[in-house]
Amino acid sequence: MTALLQVRGLKKRFGGIEAVSNVTFDVNAGECVVLAGDNGAGKSTVIKMISGVHAPTEGNVQFDGSLLTGRSPEAVRSAGIETIYQDLALADNLDPGLNLYLGRERTRRVCGLPFLDRPEMRRNAVEVLRNLGIVIPDPSAPVRELSGGQRQAIAIARAVHWQARLVIMDEPTAALGVPEQREVMALIDRLKSKGVGIILISHNLPDIFAAADRIIVLARGVVAGERRPAETSDEEIVRMMMGATL
Amino acid sequence: MNPALTTPKTGASFLKSLLNAWSWLFLILILGFFELYAQSETGGTFIFRAYNVQAIAVAASQILLLALGLTLVIVAGHIDLSIGFTTGLAAVVMALVIRGLGVDGGWLALLLAVLVGLGAASLVGLVNGWLVAYLNVPSFIGTLGTYGIARGMALIVAGGATVSVRSDELRAFGNGDILGFPVPVVIAALLAIACHYLLTHTRFGVHTYALGANRASVERAGVDVKRHLILLFVISAVTAGIGGLIYTGRFSAGAANAGEPILLYAVAAVFIGGASLTGGQGTVTGTVIGAFIIAVIQFGLVFCGLPPYWQFVAVGLVIIVAVLVDQSKGRLTGGRP
Structure with missing residues (x-):
């Protein structure tokens, strides 16, 4: 079975600075993949290359078997990938x-x-x-x-x-109280059971372990490692985030 | 979930609906006051005289022609200060076209003058929209600039003087009746209905409210925000321009400062009607009430025999009350403006 989303060798250079390089991972339908990492690790840059906001310097993104790289954010959205930013973009x-x-x-x-x-x-x-x-x-x-x-x-x-089939969430629980964080976590579970793929950006360890099927740790723009929650611990994830790889 | 926010206490919700309706109540209050004054001082009536009602309606419609388009701009979180002189520019241009075509131009000359006048007005709107949408100039500054430019252009094309014209058709347009209602009142009423429809019943209106609350919400929803902003400023300029055309019709003369005395009243009417400087709030009905409050104060104070200058003081006080009411509403809905 091919994955819903395939991210292959993404690299992004801003001027002379390499923000992200060689990022590769998959997301399957009904699976929640957490992108973990400290501030500046490149999480947002990776997300923006998937959602069409940034064009990658190298590499490509395939969704449901078709190439997404180079498409506009609107085209990516109508292909079935929704991004929910921290500010939610609601009209209050x-x-x-x-x-x-x-x-x-x-x-x-x-x-x-x-x-x-x-x-x-x-x-x-x-x-x-x-x-x-x-x-x-x-x-x-x-x-x-x-x-x-x-x-x-x-x-x-x-x-x-x-009809989004992949939802990208950027720190969805950052501004919430504890009961509301639980609500959002329950929502993520319900989305998964409907077969929606999820990429969750977070640096909150309890959230990461509660929601993730797989954890991909980014440090200084590269993938520092990939773990399943059952195979790892808080300490290891933190060590990986800090850049003490593998 | 905070129950205090989702289910407000009944006392607070009663206060909230009272605050929402304050402009209606205030209008009734001042009408009652002037009626009481008329009964006790002169033994006559204030509201139930056709002349008074007509004078107030004409004054309110003058304010409304500037305030209607402005309401949309303010709901979107912007402001348009140029309207006062957009009115003047349209008035002068219209008068010049009619004069240029000669006395025998007839209805065709009038129609042409209306079109050219509105064209001049929408040009100002296009420039405003372009400055705000494409160059990201804050609308307060950008339209202050076009306020000066429109004022200067109107004075230049008018040669610094009032452009008087003689045309029977023009006089009929400005001073005639339709089914007993003065033409300016009919035009303002039709425009008010159109703007109300636009703001509350169309997708354009929803996008205007959303733009005022959070620009990112409409942008990420795929709405062309730049185009939307340009349209808003053009609508504002065109309604102000119509105000100028009616001025020329009423006085058989175009003056560069035709809209100057009304500009601040128009802004005041929108805020008295419940709009907020931060955007996302305001209604056309509110603006209509606001315009009537100002018109009643204007006319009523003169009716009471006070020097007309007191109207500036009174309208100033009402504006401050309107802002205070808006702020206390914000406090009741969880502190957000």
Whole structure:
């Protein structure tokens, strides 16, 4: 079986500095791969080469058997890879429905004029969120009135609703309290059970061990090693992050 | 999950809806005040006289023609200070075209003048949008620049004077009635309905709100933000330009400073109507209420026999109250603006 995502020999040079070199890994459907590493290890650069924000200097990315390298972020997204950034990119003044449909809003015609179909979008948002195990108390309230975990859920729901088969999450629990971190971890499990592949960026060890099927450690722009959670320990991962390889 | 945020106490939610409706309440309050004054001092009525209602409606529609497009710009988190002189430029250009075509131009000359006047206005809007969208100039500074440019251009093409014209069609356009309603009021009402539709019922409107709250949200949703910004500034300039056309029609003359006295009232109407300087908030209905509050104050103070200068003081106070109300709303919804 070929992997859902195949990353081969990625290298990125910014001016004279080599930010990332020779990064190779796979992500399978329904699998959560954690990219671990200290600040500046190159995690974000790798992610941006997958999502189309940066073009790699060398190497390539294949998704579901077709080449992604060189495509625009929009093309990568419509191929089925959603990236959820730390800031979530939500419009705080709009309700969950409109956030879910932002850029692809539903309209219906009244006397030949298009009108937003707010009730329909709201109903679908509640449905998608319920499938992810999240209940929103008031679906007509703007998302700024929701908790951090619920806001994260809306960002994830948006990805899932538009048929993402691979979701990239950048430090999803960084700004959350402990109960909300649990909610997000439970969400990741549910996504996996739906066959969605996940790349999780994190340097929080409990998260890494809770979510990962495989851990890929980056240090100073190269892969310092790859481990399964059962085969390794906190100490080893930290040592690898610090650059004391293998 | 913080229950305090998702299920506010009933007292707080009552206060919140009161604050949301404050501009309505305030409008009713001042109308009541002036009515009471009229009853007790003159034994007459303030609101129930057709002349008063018409004068207030005309004053409000003048403010609205500048404030409607501005509402969209402010909801998107920007501002357009150039509208005052976009109005003047459109007024002067329109008057010059009619004068150039001669007295016998008729309706065709008027139509041409309207088109050229609106063309001049949308040029200012295009420049504003280009500065903000492509050169990343903060809109406050960029439109302050085009405010000066539009003002100068209007004065230059007018030769520094008021351009007076004689045209029956023009006079009919500015002072006529449609079903008993003054033409400026009808045009402002139609534009208000159009802007309300645009902002609350279209994808364009949702993107405008989202842009005001978080630019990244619309950008990552694949919306062409640069194009959107340019459109917003063009809409703002065109509605202000229509204000200039109506000015020329009402006074049979185009003046470069036609919009100058209304500019700050237009900005005030948008903020009194519930918009926020940080963007993402505001409605067309709110702006309409805001414009009426200002128009009632303007007319009412004169009605009471006070020197007209008191209107500046009164409108200034209302603006400050509006900002305070906006801030306390923010506190009630979890401290976010």
